[in-house]
Amino acid sequence: MKYISQFAIIIVISFIGEILNRLIPLPIPASIYGMAILFTLLSTDVLKLSAVKETGKFLIYIMPIMFIPPTVGLMESWGTMQEFLFAIVTISLLSTVVVLAVSGRITQSIINRKEKGGRE
């Protein structure tokens, strides 16, 4: 029973996200609306963590397998990609490295500075 009600809550929130995605003319996907809704419900205590916890953690745990089918689908768009494949791959990889380095280092240095400041 617990798992069914947890799954039901998660699916209903996803459904509401889907509806918002259709009603609001912004390129924001159902999943992001849903994430915001669930976060709001939890932090306002409308929903107890125990109402979604186990099923939610299970879904997060098995998440990697959900990326497999769409990525395998890349073999279908191979034709259109060839035209500038080298640029796509290079830009994707290099920009990922810089973005990761910059956002991580900046976050870390602000946190460190704040913690040092707090101690003094």
Add this chain to the structure above:
Amino acid sequence: MTFLIENSLFFGIALTLGAYLLGVLLNRRFKIFIFNPLLIAITASIAVLAITGIEYEDYNYGAQHISALLTPSTVCLAIPLYEQMRLLKKNFTAIMIGIASGVLTSGIAIFAMAILFALNHTQYVTLLPKSITTAIGIGLSQELDGYIAITVAAIMITGLFGNIAGEAMCRMFRIGNPIAKGVAIGTASHVMGTSKAMEMGEIEGAMSSLSVAVAGFMTVAAAILFENLI
């Protein structure tokens, strides 16, 4: 033999799960980051389809039911985020500035390399959404009149790379703080990176989840700044 697989509900699911299990086993056997379960699973699935000549469509007929869970699972990323709320509140400014700097860096890096590769306007805007989650990325690419299939490809390459190398890159750039690690991986490589961050630790996972959502919004807003540069 194809008539056995055509419109099979379970072939695609079985292949997906089997390929991932193979990935996990190889990953345990060889502890090198290139033996990433996701990378192995994708390579193995493509190899099986290519060798047997089974169409992607027949594979995806069943496999799409696995991907259908992606929306509810992404919704659930709110759970670790809620559990780390105290940390989020305490470090709110650092996290937001970190994500914003990543989003701007992404635009600048893509712009610079697009000039280097002499890309035209359409090719350039196609790549702008590459660091954000697929669903937002598709919407943004549409909005900017990019090639949607290629945007998806760039997003997948980015995510897979973040999943494979995110942890190693954090070490390389001496990003040791778990909050900063999460922000870095989520901002750079969206939900695919986040599923790795989730394995690294609860704080990393929560901050990465948050970064995916925030970076998605910020990228949509920043696209106005960047779209007409080329």
